[in-house]
Amino acid sequence: MGIALRFEPIDANGKRYEVKVVATDLKRMYARVVDGKLVIQMPASWDRNYAMESAIKLYERARRFLMRHPERFDRKRMEVRDGMEIRVLGRAFRVSVTENPNSSSSRARLDGDTVAISLSGRLSQKDRARHAESLLSRTCSKAVLPALADRVNRTNAEHFRSTLGAIRIRNNTSKWGSCTSRNNLSFSFRLLLLPDDIIDYVIAHELAHTKVRSHSQRFWAILGSIVPDYKQKRKWLNAH
Ligand SMILES: [Zn+2]
Numbered sequence: 001m002g003i004a005l006r007f008e009p010i011d012a013n014g015k016r017y018e019v020k021v022v023a024t025d026l027k028r029m030y031a032r033v034v035d036g037k038l039v040i041q042m043p044a045s046w047d048r049n050y051a052m053e054s055a056i057k058l059y060e061r062a063r064r065f066l067m068r069h070p071e072r073f074d075r076k077r078m079e080v081r082d083g084m085e086i087r088v089l090g091r092a093f094r095v096s097v098t099e100n101p102n103s104s105s106s107r108a109r110l111d112g113d114t115v116a117i118s119l120s121g122r123l124s125q126k127d128r129a130r131h132a133e134s135l136l137s138r139t140c141s142k143a144v145l146p147a148l149a150d151r152v153n154r155t156n157a158e159h160f161r162s163t164l165g166a167i168r169i170r171n172n173t174s175k176w177g178s179c180t181s182r183n184n185l186s187f188s189f190r191l192l193l194l195p196d197d198i199i200d201y202v203i204a205h206e207l208a209h210t211k212v213r214s215h216s217q218r219f220w221a222i223l224g225s226i227v228p229d230y231k232q233k234r235k236w237l238n239a240h
Helices: 048-068 125-160 189-193 196-208 217-226 230-238
Strands: 010-012 015-024 030-034 037-043 085-088 091-100 107-111 114-120 167-170 177-179 185-188
Touching: 010 048, 015 048, 030 048, 037 048, 085 125, 085 189, 091 125, 107 125, 114 125, 125 167, 125 189, 125 196, 167 189, 177 196, 185 189, 185 196, 189 196, 196 217, 196 230, 217 230
Parallel strands: 015 037, 091 114, 167 185
Antiparallel strands: 010 015, 030 037, 085 091, 107 114, 177 185
């Protein structure tokens, strides 16, 4: 199916979101903000007119949402300082930041529980912050991924027994978690900085999508049987 739809960019809170429509092999239509763009994912198998009508409706919904909650998509940068400590999935890391004036690249390594970040000395202030944050999140993500996978697999074995694809941690996303049609599960690094019970809620939520893809009543019923106070958890997350 060719995509002949063009949407006006959305201006919300001083920010402009270009709109892109892409065909996918998914069964439902989704709108997401990716790298500052609104991306409408349109199932390629849908009837063309129906798909267009649905896309227009979804665009309108997304536009209203962006106008009302611009802060949701303004990803705040984590400030990385020498000597700071962070907890990722309950594991404590110490952070050391040094600068190497002779190096044109930045790197990080894990030394016990210390993330040693060495920044290139040739960076602007803004790039320093960007490098430090992405090195820190990548290094910690790699270190805690086995523990996260364990936790996902345990909850899955206990409640769902679904066949899972890959389990990943994403460093640059506005979503807390996601589950694809092939049961590949992703969780955001920012989620792993939150309290344990919230992480468990998101794990159960994404696993429940292996049984029910949509947020239907059946989906919430399944989730509610595992996380009885899921409504509070959802509210808490929406406020973050
Ligand atoms: Zn969901």
